[in-house]
Amino acid sequence: MFSILTLKASGSRSVKPLILVACRHYKVRKKPIDIHAVFHPRNISRQPQLYDYFLVLDFEATCEKSNQAMNCFQQEIIEFPVHKVNSNNFETEAVFHSFVKPVINPQLSNYCSSLTGISQVDVDNSLELSSVLEDFDRWMTNNVVTSEKSFIFVTSGDWDLKKMLPTECRDKNIQMKSYFTDYVNINKSFAYTMGKWPRFGKGRIPAMLALLELSQIGEFHRGVSDCQNIISIMKSLADKGCVFKPEENT
Structure with a gap:
C-alpha cells in the first residue's frame, strides 16, 4: 500500500508529490515520483480476465x-x-x-x-x-x-x-x-x-x-x-x- 502526499519545501515555491512506500517492519522510505508517468494508461499492463x-x-x-x-x-x-x-x-x-x-x-x-x-x-x-x-x-x-x-x-x-x-x-x-x-x-x-x-x-x-x-x-x-x-x-x-x-x- 502507499499514499501520496504533496509537500512544500521551506523557502520554496515549488510543490513536489512524494510517495510513501510501506516497507517491512513499518519502515517508511520517501521517494519523489512523477505521478503522471506512474498512472499513465500506457504503463498499465494487461490483466487476467474474469472469463475465458x-x-x-x-x-x-x-x-x-x-x-x-x-x-x-x-x-x-x-x-x-x-x-x-x-x-x-x-x-x-x-x-x-x-x-x-x-x-x-x-x-x-x-x-x-x-x-x-x-x-x-x-x-x-x-x-x-x-x-x-x-x-x-x-x-x-x-x-x-x-x-x-x-x-x-x-x-x-x-x-x-x-x-x-x-x-x-x-x-x-x-x-x-x-x-x-x-x-x-x-x-x-x-x-x-x-x-x-x-x-x-x-x-x-x-x-x-x-x-x-x-x-x-x-x-x-x-x-x-x-x-x-x-x-x-x-x-x-x-x-x-x-x-x-x-x-x-x-
Whole structure:
C-alpha cells in the first residue's frame, strides 16, 4: 500500500508529490515520483480476465427515420452477429451470423436499408427470429457451451440484451435462453478505463474508436462490422489494464 502526499519545501515555491512506500517492519522510505508517468494508461499492463471467452454481439433492427414514427414503431431484429473472442489474445475463434426476417413490419424502410446496408432481399431470404435463435443455440452448443470454459456476452450499451431481445421474445412468445442474461457493457468499460464517456453525435462506437485513435472496420450500423470494431476497442482497453466485468458489477 502507499499514499501520496504533496509537500512544500521551506523557502520554496515549488510543490513536489512524494510517495510513501510501506516497507517491512513499518519502515517508511520517501521517494519523489512523477505521478503522471506512474498512472499513465500506457504503463498499465494487461490483466487476467474474469472469463475465458467474450461473445461480442451487436444487433441491427428495423427502424424509421423520424422520432415521431419510431414512437409507434415496433422494432424487430434483422441482423444477428456474434463473435467468439479468446480473452487471452482477443482473437476471434468462431462467428455466428444470420439475417432475420421481420414479420410485424416485413418491408424495410428506405432509411433502414440505407443506414444498415441490409437489403429487402437479405431479410426476405432469411429465417424468422425463433428459428434463428434455435440455430444460434446449436452454434452455442457446438462452439461455446461444450468447451467447459467461462463466457459472457459483450455489447455496446444495454439496448441489445436488456431491451431489444427480451422485448421481441416476449412479444412473439419466444423463450429466451438464460445465457443472454449477463453481459458486459463496453461503453461503461471504456468510461471506467479512460475516465470519460464516449459522447459523440454519431454514436458510441465511432466515439470510442476516435478517442482510442483506432481505425474504423467496415461500415457503422452493420452488425458484423460493429462487432469487429467492439473487439478492437476491447483489445485497446485491455492493453490499458481494463478487466471486463458484467453489467451489474460495473
